[in-house]
Amino acid sequence: MRKRARRASMLAAAIAVAATGMFVAAPNASAGPSDVANPGFESGNASWHEKVTPFAGHPVNNSSAWPARTGTGKAELGGQGLTGMSRISQQVTVPASRVPVLSFWVRSDVVHSGASGFGFRQLIVEATAEDGTPYELHDRMNKGGTNGSYEQVTVTLPDAFYRSAPQKVNISFTVIEDAANRMPFLIDDVAMEYRFKRIDRPVTIPGGIFRPVGG
Incomplete structure (x- = not known):
């Protein structure tokens, strides 16, 4: 009698799961190391495209005036004391059926400039898809700062x-x-990790597990 009741209970639970559309999630997992070239800028501006306007200069440097987070190389964006724009960029290949996750370290100190107070500086991080569509991933102003450390x-x-x-x-x-x-703004140690997509799958009941119980 107990076996019969237990099997009946298991069958009822399985039918309830199937009826309610309950899902089991596939696990997230890393799918290989980052393919960002020269991620810590230790090879200068190798693999990175630099653009500064209307002034000249190289955002990627190893100046000790603004230290890197690790090593000696980092990207130093802005800080020219002129109205303009500084940019670094790199093309990466996102593998098929993978979710790309970008990470980087940023430092943005804050100073008062006499009567002018906080100067206007804005960091914008973007990813541009293969069809040319840009997507903003992150932005911040210099007003908050990072208290002299990288985050x-x-x-x-x-x-x-x-x-x-x-x-x-x-x-x-x-x-x-x-x-x-x-x-x-200082940028260092850029990485792109690729993960498997989280996929929710319906619970299926394998055939032959539940059999009629004879009287």
């Missing part, structure tokens, strides 16, 4: 970057500034 930012790219075929993606870090504040 890590991690962001999962939108669904537009999850495809059944590999996709070339451009990652960019841009700083727009005015002439009031010469403090730069």
